Amino acid sequence: MLGELLSDILGESLMNAINDGFLGAIGFLYLYGRYWKPQVVKQVLAQQYAGRYATAGSAVANSLMQILGVLLLVAFWIGILIVVLRHGWS
Numbered sequence: 001m002l003g004e005l006l007s008d009i010l011g012e013s014l015m016n017a018i019n020d021g022f023l024g025a026i027g028f029l030y031l032y033g034r035y036w037k038p039q040v041v042k043q044v045l046a047q048q049y050a051g052r053y054a055t056a057g058s059a060v061a062n063s064l065m066q067i068l069g070v071l072l073l074v075a076f077w078i079g080i081l082i083v084v085l086r087h088g089w090s
Contacts (some may be wrong), residue, residue, distance in 0.1 A: 020054045027056030 019035045027049070049055040 001016045023055075023061060024053040025056030025057065026060055027053035027058070031056055 019033045031045060031053070032038075033042060044054065045051055045053070049059070
């Protein structure tokens with residue numbers, strides 16, 4: 001029982017560390033790609049993202065997933081429209 005608990009805790013903390021590292025890299029690249037100057041990056045990071053690159057990366061990943069969802073939805077509706085126009089309603 002204790003072994004299962006420890007493996008769950010260690011596994012979860014390891015996954016959180018990997019996730020934070022990945023999102024931190026995305027946030028770092030986004031902020032430096034957008035603002036260029038380290039002073040501005042530090043200021044924006046402190047003001048908008050609580051001083052964490054992982055938070056900035058999470059915001060960027062969230063925005064990208066929303067854009068992807070909208071694009072997939074539009075593609076789905078265009079596909080339905082094409083099928084209906086070619087074959088009719090019946």
